[in-house]
Amino acid sequence: MRAGYRNLLLGPVDRTGRCAATAELTVEVTGYDRQPVVHPRRLALARSAAGWRVEREEGAGGPPPLWDLGAVRAEAGARCLVLGVDAGGAPASAGPAPAGPAPAGLAAVGDRAAAAVEALWGTAWAGRLLLELPATREQFARLVADDRPGWSGMAAVTVAAPGAPLNAPADRILLNPETFAGLSDFGRQVVVTHEAAHVATRADTRAWTPLWLSEGAADWTGYHDSGRTARQIAPELARDVAAGRLPAALPEDAAFTAGGEGLAQVYEQAWLACDLIARRFGPQRLVALYRAVGAAAPGPDRQAWLDGLLRDRLGEGLAEFTRHWLAEVRALAA
Incomplete structure (x- = not known):
């Protein structure tokens, strides 16, 4: 890692040679960060004959660096680096740390995810993953910078590095330790591969990309070649259909x-839509559609814009595609 301060702003120096200061702490994880990760900091400085030294440092806004939450362990795979907060060294204020997945087991999961994503989406991305594993759900909320209750059920999320430009690709996978620990080995692999797909496709993802396409494509990547049936991948949606509740x-x-x-059903609906495209037209047509959506900003009528893209890339409009998709949804009850 490379680290340093920039934009240092000193306050008045008192009689003891001390002063308060603000600065940006910049950190680069060698081989993973394409630009510095920026953390605003408040510093207490003391001047001596040898020069200035930092007596105290603390966050001044935004998500904290991982090491602010406790001692950090690292595990490097061939294409994945896992940084995990040592549960035993986490601050007492973080709450009790549950038994969660260790970084040692996650590097291999990340390596498999990177390879699976590359096989479907190509090499036009960094080709490596950085995973961060806090010790508690509360730490996860701090890193995500969102403490709403809904986040507690998320196993992982992909984010851009703190301080990155607004158009920077997302490049970090944050794991929610308690939720992630409750998954099977297969479930963990699907989750990390799903998030890895977001990393690989972020350069082609725009604010106008429909979430059914971005989340569905990520789930489709995670489950690709898993051997699971549609009912196994979409059990909540299948139960809804059997009960007569159809979208x-x-x-x-x-x-x-x-x-x-109904969040689980929503994700399952999105997966089914993207799986339908891949089965009917081939995986590369799904990839091409995804990139075409990101490359062409919609006009005032978003539905008409999407209809045109589907006609151009799949040979059928939005209404026809929706009919085929609804037929797949109904088939889950069979």
């Missing part, structure tokens, strides 16, 4: 809100 249209972006009602 009327592809899910809107608002339906993907963390903690929202």
Whole structure:
């Protein structure tokens, strides 16, 4: 790692040679960060004959660096680096640390995820993953910078490094230790591969990309070649269909809100839509559609824009595709 301060702003120096200061702490994880990760800091400095020294340092806004939460362990794979907060060294204020996955087991999961994503999405991304594993759910909320209850059920999330430009690709996978620990080995692999797909496709993902496409494509990547049936991958949606509760249209972006009602079914609907595209037209047509959506900003009529893209890339419009998708949804009850 390379670290240093920039934009140092000194306050008045008192009689003892001390002063308060603000600065940006910049950190680069060699081989993983393409630009410095920036953390605003408050410093207490003391001047002596040897020069200035830092007596105290603390965060001044934004997500903290991982080591502010406790001692950090590292595990490097061939294509993945895992940084995990030592549960035994976590601050007492962080609460009791549950038994969670160790970094040693996660590097191999990350390596497999990177390879699986590259096989489907190509090499136009960094080709490596950085995973951060806090010790507690509360620490996860601090790193995500969102303490809403809905986040507690998320196993992982992909984020851009703190201080990155607004258009910077997301490049970090944050794991929620308690939720992630409750998954099977297969479930952990699916989750990390899903998030790795977000890392690989972020350069092609825009604010206008429908979430059913971005989240569905990530889930499709995670489950690709898993041997699971549609009912096994979409059990909640299958139960809804069997009970007569069917969606009327592809899910809107608002339906993907963390903690929202029926969130599992929404993700399963999105997976089924992308799986349908890959099965009917081939995986590369799904990849090409995804990139085409990111490359062409919509006009005032987003539905008409998407309809045109589907016609251009798949040979059928939004209404026809939705009918095929609804037929797949109904088939889950068979």
